[in-house]
Amino acid sequence: MNRIFKVVPVLMLFVLMASCSSVKVASDFDKNADFNQFKTFAFFKTGIDKAEISDLDKRRILRAIESELMAKGFTKSENPDMLVSIFTKSREKVNVYNNNYGYGPYGYGWGWSPYYWNSGYNSVSTSTEGTLFVDFIDAKKKELVWQGMGIGYLSQKMDKKEERINEFVAKIMEKYPPGMDK
Numbered sequence: 001m002n003r004i005f006k007v008v009p010v011l012m013l014f015v016l017m018a019s020c021s022s023v024k025v026a027s028d029f030d031k032n033a034d035f036n037q038f039k040t041f042a043f044f045k046t047g048i049d050k051a052e053i054s055d056l057d058k059r060r061i062l063r064a065i066e067s068e069l070m071a072k073g074f075t076k077s078e079n080p081d082m083l084v085s086i087f088t089k090s091r092e093k094v095n096v097y098n099n100n101y102g103y104g105p106y107g108y109g110w111g112w113s114p115y116y117w118n119s120g121y122n123s124v125s126t127s128t129e130g131t132l133f134v135d136f137i138d139a140k141k142k143e144l145v146w147q148g149m150g151i152g153y154l155s156q157k158m159d160k161k162e163e164r165i166n167e168f169v170a171k172i173m174e175k176y177p178p179g180m181d182k
Contacts (some may be wrong), residue, residue, distance in 0.1 A: 040077035047085030
């Protein structure tokens, strides 16, 4: 029984760490669009300027998108088939961790004790959850044809920021073109 109490917290820590580092992605697209026609791209400055993040982070995101598109065979052009825009959102999450280990009159124990109220301990932490939207717009029709979205926790460490942005973009771009999911 003691062994279970030692293993469970370690397993929970691994699950927590894995869930914090992952990026959840989804995409939506126009089912009538011919994605084979898109060979060139350019960034849609008007849309990108509206993203409420620092210019440094915008450039990091755009470089990551450009790299992913070029790896898929696209070329950057002054007269593109497709325009690329981004949109971001973030929210602060407050996490309260509560353990229910009781401290009875005879030491450690489970449950409630009439001799000791509020047994156990609580800890509070905050984290920032970010959402990145990547939009592909048909340049001729000026219509949205594909949107990818990634949700995950943002790194507070400045040296890990670019790595995290690249991870977000790579996971989102796995969903393009539609029907080619891994």
